[in-house]
Amino acid sequence: xxxxxxxxxxxxxxxxxxxxxxxxxxxxxxxxxxxxxxxxxxxxxxxxxxxxxxxxxxxxxxxxxxxxxxxxxxxxxxxxxxxxxxxxxxxxxxxxxxxxxxxxxxxxxxxxxxxxxxxxxxxxxxxxxxxxxxxxxxxxxxxxxxxxxxxxxxxxxxxxxxxxxxxxxxxxxxxxxxxxxxxxxxxxxxxxxxxxxxxxxxxxxxxxxxxxxxxxxxxxxxxxxxxxxxxxxxxxxxxxxxxxxxxxxxxxxxxxxxxxxxxxxxxxxxxxxxxxxxxxxxxxxxxxxxxxxxxxxxxxxxxxxxxxxxxxxxxxxxxxxxxxxxxxxxxxxxxxxxxxxxxxxxxxxxxxxxxxxxxxxxxxxxxxxxxxxxxxxxxxxxxxxxxxxxxxxxxxxxxxxxxxxxxxxxxxxxxxxxxxxxxxxxxxxxxxxxxxxxxxxxxxxxxxxxxxx
Amino acid sequence: xxxxxxxxxxxxxxxxxxxxxxxxxxxxxxxxxxxxxxxxxxxxxxxxxxxxxxxxxxxxxxxxxxxxxxxxxxxxxxxxxxxxxxxxxxxxxxxxxxxxxxxxxxxxxxxxxxxxxxxxxxxxxxxxxxxxxxxxxxxxxxxxxxxxxxxxxxxxxxxxxxxxxxxxxxxxxxxxxxxxxxxxxxxxxxxxxxxxxxxxxxxxxxxxxxxxxxxxxxxxxxxxxxxxxxx
Numbered sequence: 297x298x299x300x301x302x303x304x305x306x307x308x309x310x311x312x313x314x315x316x317x318x319x320x321x322x323x324x325x326x327x328x329x330x331x332x333x334x335x336x337x338x339x340x341x342x343x344x345x346x347x348x349x350x351x352x353x354x355x356x357x358x359x360x361x362x363x364x365x366x367x368x369x370x371x372x373x374x375x376x377x378x379x380x381x382x383x384x385x386x387x388x389x390x391x392x393x394x395x396x397x398x399x400x401x402x403x404x405x406x407x408x409x410x411x412x413x414x415x416x417x418x419x420x421x422x423x424x425x426x427x428x429x430x431x432x433x434x435x436x437x438x439x440x441x442x443x444x445x446x447x448x449x450x451x452x453x454x455x456x457x458x459x460x461x462x463x464x465x466x467x468x469x470x471x472x473x474x475x476x477x478x479x480x481x482x483x484x485x486x487x488x489x490x491x492x493x494x495x496x497x498x499x500x501x502x503x504x505x506x507x508x509x510x511x512x513x514x515x516x517x518x519x520x521x522x523x524x525x526x527x528x529x530x531x532x533x534x535x536x537x538x539x540x541x542x543x544x545x546x547x548x549x550x551x552x553x554x555x556x557x558x559x560x561x562x563x564x565x566x567x568x569x570x571x572x573x574x575x576x577x578x579x580x581x582x583x584x585x586x587x588x589x590x591x592x593x594x595x596x597x598x599x600x601x602x603x604x605x606x607x608x609x610x611x612x613x614x615x616x617x618x619x620x621x622x623x624x625x626x627x628x629x630x631x632x633x634x635x636x637x638x639x640x641x642x643x644x645x646x647x648x649x650x651x652x653x654x655x656x657x658x659x660x661x662x663x664x665x666x667x668x669x670x671x672x673x674x675x676x677x678x679x680x681x682x683x684x685x686x687x688x689x690x691x692x693x694x695x696x697x698x699x700x701x702x703x704x705x706x707x708x709x710x711x712x713x714x715x716x717x718x719x720x721x722x723x724x725x726x727x728x729x730x731x732x733x734x735x736x737x738x739x740x741x742x743x744x745x746x747x748x749x
Numbered sequence: 750x751x752x753x754x755x756x757x758x759x760x761x762x763x764x765x766x767x768x769x770x771x772x773x774x775x776x777x778x779x780x781x782x783x784x785x786x787x788x789x790x791x792x793x794x795x796x797x798x799x800x801x802x803x804x805x806x807x808x809x810x811x812x813x814x815x816x817x818x819x820x821x822x823x824x825x826x827x828x829x830x831x832x833x834x835x836x837x838x839x840x841x842x843x844x845x846x847x848x849x850x851x852x853x854x855x856x857x858x859x860x861x862x863x864x865x866x867x868x869x870x871x872x873x874x875x876x877x878x879x880x881x882x883x884x885x886x887x888x889x890x891x892x893x894x895x896x897x898x899x900x901x902x903x904x905x906x907x908x909x910x911x912x913x914x915x916x917x918x919x920x921x922x923x924x925x926x927x928x929x930x931x932x933x934x935x936x937x938x939x940x941x942x943x944x945x946x947x948x949x950x951x952x953x954x955x956x957x958x959x960x961x962x963x964x965x966x967x968x969x970x971x972x973x974x975x976x977x978x979x980x
Contacts, residue, residue, distance in 0.1 A: 314762065314763055314807045314810075314811075315803070315807065315822065315824060315827075318807060318810040318820075318821070318822035318845075319821065319822050319823055319824070319827070322810065322814060322820060322821055322822065323819065323820070323821040323838070323841060325819070338821070338836070338837040338838050338840065338841065339833060339834065339835075339836035339837045339838075340833065340836070341831060341833040341834040341836065342834060345834075373837075375837070375840045413871055415870075455892070456892045456893050456895075456896035456897075457896035457897075457899075457900070484864070484867050486860070486863075486864045486867070487864075487867070487868070487871075490864075518893065521860075551892070551893070613896075614896050614899075616896045616897060616899050616900035617885065617896070617899045617900075619900050619901075620884075620899045620900050620901055620902060620903060623788070623789050623901055623902040624902035624903065624904070626788075626902075627775070627778070627779045627782070627788065627902050627904075628775055631774070631775050631778040631779070632775070647795075647883060647905035648883055648885070648903060698910075701797075701799065701908070701942070701943055701944045702942075702943075703940065703941055703942045703943060704939050704940065704943075705940060706942075716939055716940060717939075720939055
């Protein structure tokens with residue numbers, strides 16, 4: 297980083313709010329060439345925003361810190377290829393071609409994987425087979441062993457987070473391992489579209505064509521995102537034909553059956569069905585348990601079977617949710633040093649499992665408490681001082697203090713115009729009673745659970 | 750004689766050191782791991798407004814910047830933003846997205862975030878998000894985005910209880926160069942809005958007035974300043 301720019305950043309950090317600085321100044325990269333300072337923004341939007349809001353300030357600061365040596369400041373779009381290698385201590389280094397270059401012969405497979413956009417974690421060995429996915433898995437293994445000849449194209453469809461990407465990439469990884477010269481590209485359809493747009497903009501369509509038409513296997517994820525993008529569909533149509541005619545493998549995935557993908561040209565939809573179309577269904581309970589156990593072993597998490605069943609029973613829709621819950625359990629367990637068990641999982645995943653999307657308000661608390669003690673809400677707000685009313689009122693006030701952000705005067709006011717000191721007294725009284733009277737403690741816990749779950 | 754204070758206020762840095770953990774030791778530990786580049790490359794924090802999400806995202810940015818990482822912080826609640834602001838961010842080492850719930854239901858934004866998530870994954874970049882609700886209940890229309898945002902650990906940030914708010918007042922006053930004794934803090938907590946942002950604004954006001962009047966912020970001073978009781 298240019299030392300002038302470093303000084304500018306230090307000053308701007310003090311002058312701007314942290315949010316402003318981290319949003320607009322932090323992503324800029326600088327390079328100085330004699331009297332010119334070039335500032336690179338990651339995109340046009342950021343560049344234009346910076347010019348509109350901070351150009352004058354930046355110019356003044358550069359002028360001050362360079363004693364007038366910087367005569368020209370350019371605001372550009374792009375990135376400097378610096379610093380990546382210095383980040384080698386990141387636990388999970390960047391994996392693209394622009395990432396740290398590993399040139400040892402043993403890493404050749406790693407380089408080919410990176411060039412193909414494949415993740416080494418997606419393998420057949422780590423894919424858990426169940427009734428819901430066994431045909432898709434078997435077809436993928438067949439293709440990995442006989443690319444371009446077994447089934448072409450392979451079209452995998454199913455809901456989100458069920459393993460389509462895993463299977464596609466497992467095929468890619470296997471082909472790369474079995475064939476030293478095979479060239480593969482895995483892309484998300486959205487990436488295909490944006491690559492094409494960039495190539496058109498920079499007049500580099502020949503490069504684009506040779507990248508996508510010169511491979512032995514093209515794996516395109518979520519083709520439903522081609523919907524409505526006519527130019528991209530046109531280009532993909534020709535890519536498809538070029539690969540198909542030369543016997544190269546094509547694997548596609550989508551969230552639905554080819555004929556049901558709306559917004560796609562008929563000629564594409566029909567081609568998608570030329571080979572083999574396989575579905576992946578949501579996994580059954582046993583498969584979800586097996587997936588959790590497999591991922592737990594991959595992440596080095598000790599997951600008892602009853603906990604795996606508990607999580608799998610609660611999270612049914614997709615594998616990503618299971619993974620999120622598992623990672624959460626692993627993080628909590630490693631932080632607390634407590635082994636994962638059923639009770640631990642219940643507590644750790646409480647907020648994930650029970651969507652806490654209800655806003656707790658004083659009014660809501662009053663309604664729930666009144667209902668619980670079988671009295672009227674108006675009783676809570678009244679001047680009545682009988683035990684059957686005062687106790688619920690005190691509990692409701694204590695709950696309002698604990699669960700809402702209202703000030704104590706606001707809470708007092710909402711309970712029939714009482715003083716803030718009454719709220720303090722009520723909260724103290726309830727706290728005291730909860731230690732001496734287990735029935736009140738039970739009531740309080742029940743109400744807390746009702747209001748927060 | 751009244752002391753005239755200069756209208757200068759240095760923004761209070763939001764760091765991990767001055768974050769009051771309260772009941773949030775676990776999310777804090779997870780965030781430290783994320784900053785260190787350990788564990789999952791994607792982390793979500795959720796909690797109601799005022800529970801410290803923005804503070805933690807800013808603190809994470811400061812830590813990563815100190816480690817010479819390239820990164821960006823984006824609050825999706827900021828006026829004037831368009832999805833184009835996310836283009837090319839995957840080349841950065843880390844992206845911190847705040848107020849993610851704001852774009853739920855907006856197809857162009859959801860698709861942009863979905864693409865950004867995929868690209869960051871391809872590039873090995875790290876993603877930190879914050880929202881008022883866990884990703885599974887934010888209400889995204891694009892199932893692909895929702896499922897991806899559910900793939901990492903999501904931690905609930907609990908709002909500060911009275912003990913935490915008391916720490917906040919004590920440390921906040923210290924950071925502003927004055928002291929608030931226990932009685933003064935108790936006085937404020939029993940009479941003023943108890944969300945951290947309001948309390949910090951109140952500290953700014955106390956700071957300015959006590960300096961101007963040359964008075965120590967005791968309970969009588971606070972009582973006079975707040976006009977007895979402030980709801």
